[in-house]
Amino acid sequence: MKFDWAENWPQFAEAFGQTIYIVAIAMGVGGIVGLVLGLALYTTRRGGLLQNTAVFTVLNVLVNFIRPIPFVIFLTAVGPVTIAITGSRIGTEAFIVPAAIMASFATSRIVEQNLVALDRGMIEAARSMGASPLRIIFTVVIPEALAPLILGYTFIFVAVVDMSALAGLVGGGGLGDFALTQGYQRFDWAVTWITVLVIVALVQVVQFVGNSLARRVLHR
Amino acid sequence: MKFDWAENWPQFAEAFGQTIYIVAIAMGVGGIVGLVLGLALYTTRRGGLLQNTAVFTVLNVLVNFIRPIPFVIFLTAVGPVTIAITGSRIGTEAFIVPAAIMASFATSRIVEQNLVALDRGMIEAARSMGASPLRIIFTVVIPEALAPLILGYTFIFVAVVDMSALAGLVGGGGLGDFALTQGYQRFDWAVTWITVLVIVALVQVVQFVGNSLARRVLHR
Amino acid sequence: MSEIIRLEGVHKSFGEGPGAVHAVEDVTLSIDRGEIFGVIGYSGAGKSTLVRLINGLETVTSGRLVVDGAEISAMREKQLREVRPEIGMIFQQFNLFPSKTVAENVAYPLRVAGWDKARREARVAELLSFVGLADKARARPTQLSGGQKQRVGIARALASEPKILLADEATSALDPETTRDILGLLRRVNAELGITIVVITHEMDVVKYLCRRVAVMERGRVVELGEVYDVFSRPRQDVTRRFVGTSLRDRPSPEVLARLAATHPGTLVTVGIQEDTGSSARLMRTLGEHEVDGAIVYGGITEIGERPFGSLTLALTGEDEAIRRALADLGGYTTVQEYPELEELKR
Amino acid sequence: MSEIIRLEGVHKSFGEGPGAVHAVEDVTLSIDRGEIFGVIGYSGAGKSTLVRLINGLETVTSGRLVVDGAEISAMREKQLREVRPEIGMIFQQFNLFPSKTVAENVAYPLRVAGWDKARREARVAELLSFVGLADKARARPTQLSGGQKQRVGIARALASEPKILLADEATSALDPETTRDILGLLRRVNAELGITIVVITHEMDVVKYLCRRVAVMERGRVVELGEVYDVFSRPRQDVTRRFVGTSLRDRPSPEVLARLAATHPGTLVTVGIQEDTGSSARLMRTLGEHEVDGAIVYGGITEIGERPFGSLTLALTGEDEAIRRALADLGGYTTVQEYPELEELKR
């Protein structure tokens, strides 16, 4: 009773679509919210553009509070939020809510990390021209840290793809769930690895794009 | 039949010990192997100290191959390796093998990312003195990127703690599994959150240490 | 002339306790609107720190600092932001934005100041062609030579036509020709637009060419301050004397003197040339009166602030007595440096 | 004298196709063991690129480059590593290690060279006290002034006693006094240890003080090359003439001339002073013979390579005819520059 590709092709295609959907939205939302959070961590940290110990401490603790919670527990805990947003705790959309939140927090650390060692001379130059902190962030800090940021986002992309395999927890589908339920749980290694290969291919494409962008941005 | 702390305290303590064990070894091994892999990615990339397109491509594809595989599938796939190393595919040690491998690959990307934007002037200075690539890596590249690297390792630490919650898959125990099986799966939210809080506290301590080290290293 | 920058008892320390570095100590000075003010001093004297206080990049540890009526030393970052667009700065380390092109670097302050695209582009083109980098508009800073980077920094600082320009070693990486062009530009913006310029430099020629007044710093303090001509012609501090000396290169070093004594007959003396005390014509006349022959063997006369200044080292030949009398006469109206140690050698 | 560095038809381009920058073009030159060789030229002329080729930091696009018998241009990175400890480099942008202390920065090449701890510490202490930074040994580069950074760079480059020193604008951030100390040090290591030094500089005084030979670069090419005295006293290229002029500051600019003409009676002329052609004593004698009075109003005489060199601008008064004859005589043995345009103005 092995998997019948010919017959179940639409099921696979649907899972593929779900993964794209989950990853696109979780990355989109998580990427932006994570950027904001990461910038907040960077700017409020000691010696930052808007040094503010109170804000930094709260954010720092919050991010560390959320990140280590086992995902299925976190997903259950944010259920009420999910219901408020999507009307249900189950289904693809319902999975995206906790996934996007988790992605945001993870991204915030990646962003922070990539900005923290930025050369202060050019930030001083911008300050000396009277540029506001917000302007400095968007016109100096981000452009100057773009290469590592791109690689950081590529990292997060892979993490989100990996996380999307958990969508099955709430009936969210996706390729990861497909590999698990149609392959792994049925001990059908062909299905498992074919699906995993598709996921890997997706990741390779994005990494390739990320690498080329980073290289271009480094002007080598 | 809620959880009886007085009676089951040893069970909790054991889970705590398992988490520390898993995280310590997975971080230790993953941190070092990841550093080596990350340095390899950094040095062989175009414009790197040991630019080598073939090696870079192989490593790049390999890392991207492993990282997005859903963890439970990966764990099963590396089973033979696990058996070869620990003699069994189940138990705490058996979990550490795939966890350390995954941690290595994730760490490699974090390391790569934090080195890629390093100022080339000082690397040139070291080259001009006849320093070998290996020496440059250990005496210039790593020391100069230390602040973001420390934050990067703190990030990976949290990720490994998070991953350790999956130890239960192979009977590996740990706090995450404790929260899941004693709390979440029994709908006992008190146990769930108490356990999660202990995990969070652990993470906060490490993050605090990471932040202070990074700050000291930045000389502000 | 109205005052635009005033420092009153300004201190700046880095760190605390016994390991603290007192980079600027008790500096009180005032700079007039429209003047070009020079700051010189040894490496590490506190010059960069001083100007970085003026636009608030460093905060004053104690003392008062007022720029154009605004009390910088009492301002918070947010208020400083309103003052800063009026103060351009050329950084000693250039501090260019590495990921922006040359044109984007120069355009940056214009964006901050809200100039529209067309004006911005015109201004950038004008500045780049002035600093001779029109062909590098689309290059990145990493592709530039040291002097090219510095010129981008200069163009960027001047872009938004600030009221005050802080130039920290603005020509240190430039060849003499390019330096002359840049100094000419600075003089022009000062004359035409009335921009006040504070110039830190270790090149005395820059001071002589540009500045009206100069402050000499030593270990955080301003040890001498005045009109450039006065400071250069009558240096009171040791540090000033050394700087002026090396700069004019008009006073021979002991090695050079020894060589001159070996190759020239006669008595070597160095005589000061100054507008008000001794012109070279008067000098020659005095020698002629005493029938002493004076061959110029070293030294020079240049202008400082459009007034002649320098010294000449002469090899005097003639009657010993005549020479003695001639020197006495000279000593009556200018400085005369004799070298008895060389006479010893000759005997 | 044996040759230590030889370039044969060396080219270096950045980029390809029509947008390529040809930083060094067809340079052929040879530097002797133990000499101090200067490289001057406009900003962007290719000076830094040229010296970066010498230790293989940039790879030659075409041509041959041999250093101390080793063909650098044919070497792979691994082989270069064996040659490089013998070549110290002072970088134009300093390139210090920001996370290491000053002492650790200076000790780095010694670690690479495998010196033991005791020798390393002694050497670092010696170098730091020489460059005047003993008290900054434990500071980090970010806590240093521009000149202090440069001095750390100098100490680091000299640390392991290399055979060749590449000094790219090594004193550009230093005050005159410190510059003199550093130049003295370079001259000493050259004289005592026989280190070959290639000096890039835009300060002509540095060339005059240090170098035996100098190459003048313009747009990637070496346009003039020779003994410093010859190049300075008889510059053949326009660029050289300008550099020498600004450097000696002995020839008045048109503005200065106009002022001199206004304030001094008589005819202004500028007369060259050179060891072999015209000494100032001979000059004065000639004027005396024709009963012409010559007041020195501008100019200077210094030494290049221990030989006198310069020019004097004189205001000549006397009979028109006498002046004419005196000038004719002078023109017989030295260069005379007259200013007919000023005479026009006077009338």
Place this chain on the structure above:
Amino acid sequence: DAAKGSEDNPVKIGVVGSSDPQWPVFKDLAEKEGIYVDIQNFSDYNQPNPALADGDLDLNQFQHILYLAQYNEADNQDLTPIGATAVYPLGLYSQKHTSVEEIPQGGEIAIPNDVTNQARALFVLQEAGLITLKDGAGVVPQPADIDAAASKVKVTPVDANQTVVALDSVDASVVNNDFLKDAGLDANDALFADSAESEGARPYINVWVSRAEDADNPTYTKLVELFHDPSVTEAVKDASGGTASIADQPASELQDILTEVQGSLK
């Protein structure tokens, strides 16, 4: 080597949910009889069978015959049931509705997403008249086998735990029996449940499993016997909220059922 079951070489038993109350009782009982056991807990159903097949475990006890059959078939193994434990009914629960009839057309039902519980849940829903399975759906149907046109509701497979959590956002959930007590659900509130005694429930008898060669190992047989001690079965029943019906079929009968089920999977 110490003999199997001695203190130095305990019998390793893989379970899913070692915190269930019967295990401490069972462990103590076995020790009194001189057999030492090591209860190894798994959080994932997929791991205990390969672990047993590899020899990492001696026995496991977490699955029903259908699950075992499916594993044997897929992984080409011959793990063997050596004793029965219990049969649990599988029920449909709701916070919104009080009867099956109330569930609206197009309603959403959450079911467990592990292969066999999912299949059984689909049978439950078919029995309750909420869905219709396509012809040839087989013994282990999945949601793709639902004839949507002929069905009243939409089915969403989720993590077994989430069937309980999601009660607040679906019309009803098929909830595994072992969650009832912890989740505070009462088996009597089920809108619908399959019957443990029925013939159709035979593939769902939970079993003790060993490797084929150990099927007659007396130590293991003894353990199976001990499991049916009243102190243990009480704990089992208690944990299931009284819904478990203890099963005691002999090993040979269980092996027959396995062969039958496995045959139908081919």
